[in-house]
Amino acid sequence: MARPNTGRPTDQELEILKVLWEAGPSTVRDVWKALSAGRNIGYTSVLKVMQIMRDKELLVCDANQRPQVYRPRQNQKTVRKHLAGDLLDRVFGGSASLLLLHAIESKKASSEELTELRQILDQLESAD
Secondary structure, three states: OOOOOOOOOOHHHHHHHHHHHHHOOEOHHHHHHHHHOOOOOOHHHHHHHHHHHHHOOOEEEEOOOOOOEEEEOOOHHHHHHHHHHHHHHHHHOOOHHHHHHHHHHHOOOOHHHHHHHHHHHHHHHHHO
8 A cells, every 4th residue: 555645755755855955966876875875775775765756746857867866846944844834733733832842851952052042932022
């Protein structure tokens, strides 16, 4: 049975997207080299996942070039925002404060991160 397309990238797809966001448009071989530096993964596995990602419209493929060059359809900020919103709705019932509290409790935020959060909260508060 095929997995339903939720629009959310899988962990493996996110790993590929991260490579492409960092490196820019790349061939399957380039992505495979980047991924295989950290773990054992086959070239054909990367190829298959990238083809699926193209079909799911997560990647755009320039078929006019040989070898084919892939790039993400959306930038990293857009995908992160979509995933955060999805998590906010599915897990925290739309409560941004619950999401933030659990995020801060689960991993200790640095003083720089806390300062940045305070600045964002101040900006949001003054915008009202």
